[in-house]
Amino acid sequence: MIEHEYDALIVGAGGAGLFAALEASKAKDLKVAVLSKLYPVRSHTGAAQGGISAALGNVEEDHWEWHMFDTVKGGDYLVDQDAAEILAREAIETIYDLEHYGLPFDRTPDGRISQRRFGGHTHNYGKGPVRRACHAADRTGHMILQTLYQQCLKNDVHFFNEFQVVDLLIADGACYGVVAWEILTGELHLFRSKATMFATGGWGKIWKVSSNAHTLTGDGAAVCWRRGIPMEDMEFYQFHPTGIYRLGILLSEAARGEGAILRNHSGERFMERYSPTLMDLAPRDIISRAIITEIREGRGVDGKDYVHLDFRALPREVLEEKLPEITSFARTYLGVDPAKDLTPIQPTAHYAMGGIPTDIAGRVIWDEQNTPVKGFYSAGECACVSVHGANRLGTNSLVDILVFGRRAGRDMVRFVREEAAKGKITASPDRTAAETFQKLLAANGKERVARIREDLQVAMMDDCGIFRSDEGLRRVLGVIGELYQRFEKIGIEDRGRTFNQDVLESWELGCMLDCADATVRSALNRQESRGGHTREDFPNRDDATWMKHTLLFRNGADYKFTYKPVTITKFQPQERKY
Amino acid sequence: MPTAKIRVKRFNPEKDRKPYWADYEVPYEPFDRVLDALHYIKWNVDGTLAVRRSCAHGICGSDALLINGVNRLACKILVKDIGTTISVEPLRGLPVIKDLVVNMEPFFDKYKQVKPWLINDDPTPEKERPQSPEQRELFDDGTKCILCAACTTSCPVYWTTGEYIGPAAIVNAHRFIFDSRDQGGQERLAILAEKSGAFRCRTVFNCTDACPQGIEVTKRVQEVKRAITVGGI
Ligand SMILES: Cc1cc2nc3c(=O)[nH]c(=O)nc-3n(C[C@H](O)[C@H](O)[C@H](O)COP(=O)(O)OP(=O)(O)OC[C@H]3O[C@@H](n4cnc5c(N)ncnc54)[C@H](O)[C@@H]3O)c2cc1C
Ligand code: FES
Numbered sequence: 001m002i003e004h005e006y007d008a009l010i011v012g013a014g015g016a017g018l019f020a021a022l023e024a025s026k027a028k029d030l031k032v033a034v035l036s037k038l039y040p041v042r043s044h045t046g047a048a049q050g051g052i053s054a055a056l057g058n059v060e061e062d063h064w065e066w067h068m069f070d071t072v073k074g075g076d077y078l079v080d081q082d083a084a085e086i087l088a089r090e091a092i093e094t095i096y097d098l099e100h101y102g103l104p105f106d107r108t109p110d111g112r113i114s115q116r117r118f119g120g121h122t123h124n125y126g127k128g129p130v131r132r133a134c135h136a137a138d139r140t141g142h143m144i145l146q147t148l149y150q151q152c153l154k155n156d157v158h159f160f161n162e163f164q165v166v167d168l169l170i171a172d173g174a175c176y177g178v179v180a181w182e183i184l185t186g187e188l189h190l191f192r193s194k195a196t197m198f199a200t201g202g203w204g205k206i207w208k209v210s211s212n213a214h215t216l217t218g219d220g221a222a223v224c225w226r227r228g229i230p231m232e233d234m235e236f237y238q239f240h241p242t243g244i245y246r247l248g249i250l251l252s253e254a255a256r257g258e259g260a261i262l263r264n265h266s267g268e269r270f271m272e273r274y275s276p277t278l279m280d281l282a283p284r285d286i287i288s289r290a291i292i293t294e295i296r297e298g299r300g301v302d303g304k305d306y307v308h309l310d311f312r313a314l315p316r317e318v319l320e321e322k323l324p325e326i327t328s329f330a331r332t333y334l335g336v337d338p339a340k341d342l343t344p345i346q347p348t349a350h351y352a353m354g355g356i357p358t359d360i361a362g363r364v365i366w367d368e369q370n371t372p373v374k375g376f377y378s379a380g381e382c383a384c385v386s387v388h389g390a391n392r393l394g395t396n397s398l399v400d401i402l403v404f405g406r407r408a409g410r411d412m413v414r415f416v417r418e419e420a421a422k423g424k425i426t427a428s429p430d431r432t433a434a435e436t437f438q439k440l441l442a443a444n445g446k447e448r449v450a451r452i453r454e455d456l457q458v459a460m461m462d463d464c465g466i467f468r469s470d471e472g473l474r475r476v477l478g479v480i481g482e483l484y485q486r487f488e489k490i491g492i493e494d495r496g497r498t499f500n501q502d503v504l505e506s507w508e509l510g511c512m513l514d515c516a517d518a519t520v521r522s523a524l525n526r527q528e529s530r531g532g533h534t535r536e537d538f539p540n541r542d543d544a545t546w547m548k549h550t551l552l553f554r555n556g557a558d559y560k561f562t563y564k565p566v567t568i569t570k571f572q573p574q575e576r577k578y
Numbered sequence: 579m580p581t582a583k584i585r586v587k588r589f590n591p592e593k594d595r596k597p598y599w600a601d602y603e604v605p606y607e608p609f610d611r612v613l614d615a616l617h618y619i620k621w622n623v624d625g626t627l628a629v630r631r632s633c634a635h636g637i638c639g640s641d642a643l644l645i646n647g648v649n650r651l652a653c654k655i656l657v658k659d660i661g662t663t664i665s666v667e668p669l670r671g672l673p674v675i676k677d678l679v680v681n682m683e684p685f686f687d688k689y690k691q692v693k694p695w696l697i698n699d700d701p702t703p704e705k706e707r708p709q710s711p712e713q714r715e716l717f718d719d720g721t722k723c724i725l726c727a728a729c730t731t732s733c734p735v736y737w738t739t740g741e742y743i744g745p746a747a748i749v750n751a752h753r754f755i756f757d758s759r760d761q762g763g764q765e766r767l768a769i770l771a772e773k774s775g776a777f778r779c780r781t782v783f784n785c786t787d788a789c790p791q792g793i794e795v796t797k798r799v800q801e802v803k804r805a806i807t808v809g810g811i
Contacts, residue, residue, distance in 0.1 A: 039682065041725050042630075042638040056705075099706040102696025102759065104714060104721050111708035136721070142637065143721060150695035184675065213632040247609060249635045329635060332654060333609060450621030493625035496592045499676040502625040 001179070001190040001434075005425065008032045008412045009191055011165045011178060011220065012199035013040035015141070015398060016380025016405035018148035020197055020362075023409030025155040030416055034157060035180055035191065037164040037215065037504075040149045044201055044213045045401065048141020049325060050254030051118060051133030052398035054091035058112045059131045064088040066123060067132065069571055071396060074120040074283050075353075075389020076531035076541065077573040078233070078549070078566055083360050083404075085569065087387045087396070090403045095134055098402075103147040105136050106322075116322075117257040120283040120393040126578070129281050133395045138254050138325045144398060163189065164504060165219065167433040168196070168376075170227045173366070175376035176427035181437065183504065186497030188433055194420035195412035197377035198224065198356060198364075199405060203515040207349035207465065208457040211243055211250040215508075220382040222511035224356050225518060229364060229373065230551040230562070232384040233354035234515075235522035235533045238392055239466050241287040243348025244333055245306045251326045251345060253394040256280045258318055260311045262287070263342070264299040270307075278578040285391040285532045286578065288347040292466050306346045311338035347466060351392055353532060354522070355384040357551065357564075362408025368551055368564040375420060377412055379404040386549065389566075390531020440503045445489035449506045452483050452490070456509075456516055464520050469536045473524040480517050487513060522550050525561055543573055579605040582657050584615050587667040588677050590626065597674065599665075600624075606657040612664060613641055613653040616678075628677040636790055639726030642669055643678055649728040649788035669731040671740065685727045688743050692751035692769055697762030713758040719798060720753030722791040729785035729795050735778050742778040743770070745785040745795045752798045755805065764810065771806045779803070 008024045010017045013036035024032045036043070055062040068088035072079045099105060099113060106114040115131040123130040136143040152159075160180070167179040169192070177192040200220025204212025225231055241262070242251045256262075261280055264270045274290040275282035282290075295305050311319060311327075316339055319327045330338045356378040357365050362385075363372040379385075380401040387400050459479040463472035487510065494502035528542035529535050549564040584604050589597040602623055604615045613631055620627045629652070630640040636654035643652050644667040646660055657664065672680035698707075723746065730736055730744035751770055755763040770776045776799055785795040 038632055038638075038640070039686075042632050042640050044633065044638070046724070047633050047635070047637045096702075096705055100698075100702045102698075102754075102757070104717070104757070105706075107709055107711045107714050109711060111710045111713075113706050139722065142724070146721075146723075153690055154693075154695040213638065214634060215632045247635075325637075332636070333611075333656075448621070449625075496590060496626070498591055499628045499679050501620075501628055 001188050003190045003192070006031045006033050006191060006193040007416045008195045009177060009193035010034045010197045010199060012036060012201060012380065013038070013159070014043035014045035014199060014201055014380060014401065015144050015148060016401035017197070017199035018145070018152055019402050019405035020199060020379065020409030020412070021157045022148060022151050022155060023406045024413055025152065025157045027413045030413065032157060033160060035160045035163045035165055035178070037162060037183070039161050040159065041145060043145060044216055046142045046145040047213065047250070048144070048398055049138040049250065049252035050257065051116060051135040051140050051395045052095065052144070053118065053121060053132045053395040054095040054134060054399065055088065055132060056092060056095060056113060056115065056134070058108060059115050061123065062130055062132055064092065066125060066130065067091065067121070069125050070121050071387060071393060072389070072571045073126065073576055074393040075391055076576055077547070078386070078389030078530060080386050080567040081569040081571065082567050083385045083387045086360055087399055087403055091399045094399065094402045094406070098144065098147060101147050101151050103136065103143050105134055116254060117281060118394045119253050119256070119281045120278070121395070129278065133254070133257065135254065137321070138252050138323050141398065165223065166436070166507065167429060168223055168227045169427055169429050170373070171427045174374035176425050179429050179433040181504070183499060186500050188437065190429060192425040192427070194416045194425065195375050195377065197362070197379065197408050197412060198382055199378065199380040200382045202352040202381040203512065204349045204351070206456060206460050206512045206516045206519070208461040209243060209246070209248040209346065210349040211240055211248055212349065217508035217512050218515035219508065219511045220378070221355050222514040224364070225514055225554055228553070228555070229366065230357060230553045231354065231518045232357035232551055233386060233522070233549050234518040234552060235526050235550065236353035236390045236531060237349065237519060238284055238351040238353060238532045239288040239347040240284055240350035241291055241347050242309055242345040244329065245344035245346050247333055248348040249329055249333060250348065250350070251309060251329065251343065255309065255311065255323060255326060258322055259314050260309055261313070262291070263308045263310050264294045265301045266299065270294055270299070275578045282578045283391055283393060288466050289534060291347055301344065306344045308342040309345045310342055312340065351397060352381055353384065353386070353388040353390065353392055355382045358383050358385050360385065360407065361411040362404055363411065368562045375415060377408040379408040390533060436507070437503065440492060440506050441495055443490050443492040443506070445491045447486045447490045449490055449509050452486050453509050453512065455479065456483055456512060460516055464523055467534050467536050468523055470524065473520055477520050477524065480513060480520060484513055518552055521559060522552050526550060547573065579607065581605045582615065583663045584619065585663065585665040586619070586627065586677070588627070589674055590676055608658050610657050611653050612645055612655050612657055612666065615657055615664070616652060616666065628679045630679055637724065639724035642726040642728040642790070643667065644669060649732045651726060651728070651790045654790050669727060671731045671737045672727070682727065684740065685730060685746070688747045689725065689750060691743060692747050692766050693762055694750045694754065696754060696757070696760055697765070698759055699761065707759050709758055717753050717756040719793050720749045722793055723749055723753070724791060726790065728788040728790060732784040732788040734782055734784065735780055741774045743774050745779070745799055748776055748799050748802055749793060749795055752802050755802065767806050767810070770802055776802045776806060
């Protein structure tokens, strides 16, 4: 293996990884590098559309306490409130920092950052919608990704692009680096480092209809799980209400923030029945359930599994100037003109609330006592801190990846200076990664990776989607068991070294199976309905038993659940109504 | 299901001396993208096919390819819209690594040459730096760039002399030069006034046609040329 040594190593170059890198790169005496399986600007942060929230109060009165409350309530009270307070407070300085870094926000007539409405964000603790989401047309994530990449170039951050991290170096409760596969050459590299961070994004590709990129296969979470780190709250996965029918491509909530409306087969604005106050701007879990309920009760359009998003009342300038990307998606992929035609949509797998457990400094933890894995950090969608609890509000992920990405970057610097042992790191990896890839390169079974992946995606969609039950979850768990066995018998066609995507897609499928396994087991275990986790057989929230975070450990074929209390500071749990 | 003939230019550096065409019959649904057709080949016919992709909806810039002779994102064009025989080749002007994958390093190197980051040494204010919607509008076009390289690799000047910095880098320089908050305009104009810079452009307009984001690339290059000529913006 080719060997490298760094002080701080960041895996992932989306918003979370880049902001951490930017922060760490300010410590000029430290050697910092970013590893990413994609070129940084290809990361899925660039797909984020609608906005990033902060209580700037630029267009109407707003306070970080209101933002914090909305976050806690939106997460159905499973949110750790110390983390939510940090999110809501630090969002404000983060937005100004982004602006100073050059981010081209849209502006108000008097030259300040413009803000729009978004689902679940309210004034006065739930009284009505508030304009809190800062935006750059419907390309907010793109602008964040570009701006942070630009600043990293300016600060000379060292990038290893198209390096796929496939294993972690863990010994004696601490992390000493990673093993990575160089995509160009098919060689394994060993990166030793004093502090390591995972910012590897989500795993939305384990569902058939998804807003996520092909590359969002849960690598980081799976690698951690295999090395003994538990997965937190994996049962909470968000379906966004408005994906393009069949393709899953997202039509941002900004559409409804600007005035678009959901309608069923008879043209009825059905959200009036489900959420009298916020209607089409209710949180996502509520709207997604409403859409599926409409479809199940026969009110889908043409008796099919979709409803309509109606943009027709929006002036053409709003479509062209504030929602240009989604207008173009509707034209390109559906051939409809949203100004004149109704747009067919269905809920789409979107966002992982759970993941690698961390504390508020971004340190990964081993257990329910919050024991840190020394020198190991995580932030962004792959991590669970937990600011989103059982359901994330729109625009809060971009805040999360930046606020906690930066905190992780900061604490890595502190750790390298104060805690890490001086001198050379001597830990060496076991043979796991080398053997895995030897085996994959030689695989000559009959099973096709693409077929197993498709079967997984369909099964997850059918039985571990928006509505869940004991029966369905047991069925999909059985399917996953069979898929693991079939995965042992796959065949590979590409035996070369150069840009061997055949091998990498196979390895990624293994990660997807692990993420699905953790999700389904956690969903089966939690016998209540809360936020994005709806059990038809347990329709109510059950605070007496379930006001706690799930930690799921796996050791070979053994699984173990433990629980972590929810941190409650300012807001006592209440019934969640909108 | 109807089928299309997809002709792919293949090359495996470990086996082939030079690129060759391979033909595949691919069934497609009305909503299938060219990228879906390439996936069909990869996943059902030949797992060795290499193509970069991620988002699959025209946002990440991974899959700019030469499709039926013009640069397009494979994920932003539907099979049904471009006929039943479709040729797919790697971008021109960048070294091929394998099949449809090219070496992007020369492209990103040129991007970095224009100092694509906000330059402003004033102390930062407590809140945002003010900017009017009109000032913001002036550089809006360039902010849409996804660095897919479709424009630069469609430019005949770039094909003949790899020295040319190329439209993508110029558009990204434009994005800062015309940003009221930026103070590095003169520096960048000086870089673009060099021999490899903006005056290499012969206004062929291929870049504007190729841009999947609808950026008026040639127009922005012209604006940069004018700024150089008049000695500033
Ligand atoms: C279509 C869409 C629209 C959205 N809109 C909004 C919005 O308006 N507001 C909002 O707040 N949120 C939004 N979200 C959610 C938000 O964009 C994401 O949750 C967030 O961007 C994730 O950022 P990240 O940095 O954690 O990961 P990503 O940006 O996904 O980056 C992951 C990084 O990890 C790297 N990586 C992964 N695996 C490996 C590996 N094995 N080895 C090396 N590198 C690896 C990748 O190369 C990539 O650089 C949206 C999401 C989608 C899908
Ligand atoms: S795959 Fe992202 S632009 Fe085509």
